[in-house]
Amino acid sequence: MNIQLRFFASVREALGTANETIDVPAHVLTVGDVQAFLRSRGGVWAEALGADRAVRIACQHEMTAATTPITPGCEVAFFPPVTGG
Template sequence: MKIELRYFASVREAVGLAAEQAQVPEGVATVGDVRAWLRARGGAWAEALAEGRALRMACNHTMTDATTRLTEGCEVAFFPPVTGG
């Protein structure tokens, strides 16, 4: 399945990409699976998307959690929580 990935703020800075298209492997079916698959790239990916790290996720412009199922061509975004003042 082909999906669009977007990275924002400190996640973008850490991984050095704002966006990419990816062909996810068999078995990657949810937003959480995508996060784990990207973490497996190691290095900055593992750190920026670490399991215990506070991270927001969206699928097709809707805030979501790790259990949201992927669909062909969907957009998955990762970004840190935003605080205001």
């Protein structure tokens, strides 16, 4: 299944890309699975999206939990927590 990925702020800077279209394997069913799949690339991917990192995930422009299912063509976005002042 093809999905759209978006990366923002420090996540984008660490990965060196703002977006990507990928075909995820059949076992990738949720946004948490997408994050784990991207971490499996190793290197900066494992570091920027690591379990010890505070990374927020949105699916279809809505903040979501790791258990949210993905659908064909959906957009999954990763970004650091944001605070205002």
